[in-house]
Amino acid sequence: MIKTENQAEDNKSQQALKKPASAAKKSAAPKKEEPKDAKPVATTVAAAPIAEVLIEPEKLDVEKDVIKEVPTEEEIVKEFKKTFDLVGWQPKTSIGKKIKSGEIKKIDELLDMGQKIPEIGIIDALLPNMNIELLMIGQSKGKFGGGQRRIFKQTQKKTPEGNKPSFATVAVIGNSDGYLGVGYGKSKDTLPAKEKAIRKAKLNVFKIIRGCGSWQCNCKTPHSIPFAVEGRCGSTRIKLMPAPKGKGLCIQPECAKMLKLAGIKDVWSKTWGQTRTTTNLIQACVAALLMLAKTKVKAESYEALGMKSGGLI
Numbered sequence: 001m002i003k004t005e006n007q008a009e010d011n012k013s014q015q016a017l018k019k020p021a022s023a024a025k026k027s028a029a030p031k032k033e034e035p036k037d038a039k040p041v042a043t044t045v046a047a048a049p050i051a052e053v054l055i056e057p058e059k060l061d062v063e064k065d066v067i068k069e070v071p072t073e074e075e076i077v078k079e080f081k082k083t084f085d086l087v088g089w090q091p092k093t094s095i096g097k098k099i100k101s102g103e104i105k106k107i108d109e110l111l112d113m114g115q116k117i118p119e120i121g122i123i124d125a126l127l128p129n130m131n132i133e134l135l136m137i138g139q140s141k142g143k144f145g146g147g148q149r150r151i152f153k154q155t156q157k158k159t160p161e162g163n164k165p166s167f168a169t170v171a172v173i174g175n176s177d178g179y180l181g182v183g184y185g186k187s188k189d190t191l192p193a194k195e196k197a198i199r200k201a202k203l204n205v206f207k208i209i210r211g212c213g214s215w216q217c218n219c220k221t222p223h224s225i226p227f228a229v230e231g232r233c234g235s236t237r238i239k240l241m242p243a244p245k246g247k248g249l250c251i252q253p254e255c256a257k258m259l260k261l262a263g264i265k266d267v268w269s270k271t272w273g274q275t276r277t278t279t280n281l282i283q284a285c286v287a288a289l290l291m292l293a294k295t296k297v298k299a300e301s302y303e304a305l306g307m308k309s310g311g312l313i
Contacts (some may be wrong), residue, residue: 010089044224069196080262086100086125089121093118095122099125104126105126110122116288118203123173130173132173133174134151134171134300138154152168152169154167169186169194170185171183172257174264178308179310181205182201183198183204185197207309208289208310209226210225211224211226217245224243226305226306232284235273236271236274236280236281238281239269239271251267251285255270
């Protein structure tokens with residue numbers, strides 16, 4: 001019994017010696033100070049997959065140059081629908097000076113003489129109620145040709161430096177009363193392209209001859225065209241034929257916009273060739289409208305067909 005008691009005392013003394021050593025280790029552990037800038041391991045592990053997600057796949061050179069966001073037609077037209085200041089206008093040509101002084105009061109005085117319009121301020125002064133329309137000649141990027149139609153036609157030029165995109169658009173102006181102008185503009189950006197197109201459209205204003213040449217109507221009012229005309233551009237041909245009142249514009253939608261601004265309400269049409277090329281179809285339609293003025297008509301037919309040149313008001 002004595003031995004066992006002595007052994008128990010020895011074991012208790014050994015345990016007492018071990019306890020302070022372990023307590024010292026526990027107390028020493030929290031004394032370690034971590035740097036303030038140190039980040040936990042969990043954040044670095046979580047950041048790795050985020051970085052992988054943000055990495056975008058490389059795009060082809062063609063996809064990088066394609067501009068998807070294009071201003072709408074309403075935004076563009078609002079910029080140019082501003083009141084013309086005749087007092088502050090400073091003409092640069094002799095014709096412009098005569099208009100500002102009041103010697104020339106109507107646009108017919110210039111167009112009847114075959115005079116070209118030298119500056120756009122002449123149209124703004126003599127035809128202030130002209131409306132602007134941008135035609136849908138382009139198409140956005142889409143699979144199998146399913147892209148949405150838009151007013152800008154984008155093309156690219158391959159060079160050693162890379163792809164150089166350019167934009168083209170067609171502008172039409174008219175007062176819906178016998179005056180029409182069409183312009184084509186092309187530039188490296190959308191804003192200069194539309195400015196060129198509108199400026200050229202104002203310089204290309206011409207008169208439209210209207211009448212009623214349909215045997216089904218014979219109302220002698222200028223709601224259609226007096227006789228059939230034909231125009232051509234490239235392989236595209238279009239024929240415009242007079243239609244009775246109430247028939248509407250039976251023609252391609254972009255050409256219908258142009259005829260509406262010219263003041264024509266009813267017409268039939270027939271086309272040949274590659275009509276999917278919208279720019280050629282528009283130029284062919286303009287050529288057909290110009291044939292109305294070039295065709296010689298007897299004086300007797302003017303009253304029978306109800307022909308009117310230019311505006312009625």
